[in-house]
Amino acid sequence: MPPRKRGQSVGLDRSVILDAAAEVLAENGSSGLSMRAIASRLGVVPNALYNHFHDKTELIDALLDHTLGQVPTPLGGDPRTDLVGIMIATFDTLAAQGALVPLYIDRHGSRGPNAVALGKHMVQSFLALGLDETTAQRAIYVLIVQAIGFTAYGVSAPNPQANRAAFIDSLNWTLDGAIRSQ
Amino acid sequence: MPPRKRGQSVGLDRSVILDAAAEVLAENGSSGLSMRAIASRLGVVPNALYNHFHDKTELIDALLDHTLGQVPTPLGGDPRTDLVGIMIATFDTLAAQGALVPLYIDRHGSRGPNAVALGKHMVQSFLALGLDETTAQRAIYVLIVQAIGFTAYGVSAPNPQANRAAFIDSLNWTLDGAIRSQ
């Protein structure tokens, strides 16, 4: 295909760029996720991306939150079952993105709207379980760090199955502890 | 100072390089920790480092294990107190290295001798607590991922104190859960 002329619009937007980034990440891993590789996959010059993201960190943050948007939130069953369901779904969704989480951690990621929404859902479940607000916030923080920690560590884990099983143990122990602490 | 002549020995070794790396990391953060910056601090050309480390990943792994070597291991008090002490000391030691852990995670770090030694100490404590070997291994894995997860997350946490407190909650809940599961 012939190179575009200057100024010719190409229909780039955040969503298209994020999809391309996910593909590059899946194919080439975190070290291969460069702005240049994403641009190249879109048939575009690297600096074109900067019209849609301020820098690479913002792109990675957006990609993580975009991923979090795919986590299904169970609606209103038993609160504890809901919490377990949300956390396992979060783990599996992040784990499917491979090296994204380590990259996110290294780039000082901030939480996006989907992360916030997930957090709100969890507060409700904890309140229904009888926790006060501050204890609920603490428990949620612990659960989030664990989910991120296990997915990040799982990328290089020799046995992904064992890593997932360890996460589920950790999850249940945390729920028991948080509930018992009230 | 005048530049060295070719072949002139300069007394570089792994330990000296690791110290320089820690300084660069402390001053410039993870994005500033380049092979070139480490070499520059040592007054040496970048490729000189490759006589002592195969690549940057190996250097980072060595730096993490070197850091782990500074964790004091309490000798033979109450097993649970020992475990809590080891984990908190590990957290504090890693947290003092700032952005090292996120970098370690992103680079697919492998465990070094000091990590292994710490693990062995923990197995003894768990066995003394009445756990069988496989449950002990699982619990240790969970504790390690948590320590790494909280330190990595803590680098960018808005409130480091709260992050540390959350880690200690997580630690106690995990110990309760692991012991109770037997």
Added chain:
DNA sequence: ACCTGAACACCGTTCAAGT
């Protein structure tokens, strides 16, 4: 507003010397 061209200031790593 959104893209290209061109450049700047970096990277990690390799390889052929030199001593």
Added chain:
DNA sequence: ACCTGAACACCGTTCAAGT
């Protein structure tokens, strides 16, 4: 064995155009 010189193939990001 351990270092330098020089190079290769990359990076993220900026800035001045063009439309």
